[in-house]
Amino acid sequence: EPEVTQTPSHQVTQMGQEVILRCVPISNHLYFYWYRQILGQKVEFLVSFYNNEISEKSEIFDDQFSVERPDGSNFTLKIRSTKLEDSAMYFCASRVQENQPQHFGDGTRLSIL
């Protein structure tokens, strides 16, 4: 069964550095998402991406964050000038069309030191 894949599974970075989290959505999917889950908290929406542009973003997704679909398969989340509070699990998800569920990857655990 096709699945969303995320790399790396764990990323450790010094505060202030930039990180890029990578995702390969399911190949025929058209809608792409990033969510995060801080330890002990709910899964929170960050951003959605459709037709090569951001379609929605949450208050969390400020100028520190950016997304890109550099080619036909990858979908990346870049976090600049990382802060301690950026430590979380980051989940990528994709969806094929309206009224279909989002499918999630296994996440990247980001640890900021």
Add this chain to the structure above:
Amino acid sequence: DQQVKQNSPSLSVQEGRISILNCDYTNSMFDYFLWYKKYPAEGPTFLISISSIKDKNEDGRFTVFLNKSAKHLSLHIVPSQPGDSAVYFCAASVISSGSARQLTFGSGTQLTVLP
């Protein structure tokens, strides 16, 4: 943000019995509801969904019930199996101008099925 609430952090059930997981929401604009299961070190796995035009959807051992007037949905698992032990998340979405259908999650319920 308490738009989707799962008030039971944990639930224990005997193998073979019914598991009932509950979820409440406050945003009347939500029109699509989903249940996800999550094992440790894995991402949420889609289980079952329901549109607001229905009040029940069934898939094998899993049934989701939606009560729009009460803003309440539930997931029934019958019969429960030890492999069902996981965290179950309720999620909801609303059609936005971009139709991106971002999900709003509950806090999850840890289900333990005892052999």
